[in-house]
Amino acid sequence: QVQLVESGGGLVQPGGSLRLSCAAPGRTFNKGAMGWFRQAPGKEREFVAAITWDGPVTWYSHYADPVKGRFIMSRHHATNIQFLEMKKLTPEDTAVYFCAAKYSSDIYDKPDEYELWGQGTQVTVSS
Numbered sequence: 001q002v003q004l005v006e007s008g009g010g011l012v013q014p015g016g017s018l019r020l021s022c023a024a025p026g027r028t029f030n031k032g033a034m035g036w037f038r039q040a041p042g043k044e045r046e047f048v049a050a051i052t053w054d055g056p057v058t059w060y061s062h063y064a065d066p067v068k069g070r071f072i073m074s075r076h077h078a079t080n081i082q083f084l085e086m087k088k089l090t091p092e093d094t095a096v097y098f099c100a101a102k103y104s105s106d107i108y109d110k111p112d113e114y115e116l117w118g119q120g121t122q123v124t125v126s127s
Contacts, residue, residue: 003027004099008084009121016125017087022099022118024080029101031055033108034075034082038095038123045098049073049084050108062108066092089125096120 008020035050053059100114
């Protein structure tokens with residue numbers, strides 16, 4: 001069951017940029033985590049990035065090593081919309097990207113810990 005709404009994705013050349021967004025309509029998160037995962041053909045779903053928070057003021061961002069310095073995740077607290085800015089994309093970034101959300105801020109890098117999921121959006125990096 002899809003509870004989050006994703007947009008963005010598409011085809012981009014190596015070195016290019018893309019922006020993904022994910023909305024959580026009707027949901028309220030006083031604390032929690034919102035994350036991005038990706039799954040390439042024949043591979044397991046892997047962690048990309050997450051934002052965790054325990055209140056409305058302070059939040060923390062976390063990134064998988066392959067995307068550090070290239071991807072930036074942000075979240076608009078009032079609207080519960082999260083964004084993933086992806087830069088310097090390589091063919092290895094090609095995958096279906098999924099956004100996810102949970103109501104606790106611990107264990108943010110394991111997909112089984114997340115309660116809500118988006119439908120997935122294809123990102124293809126190719127010349």
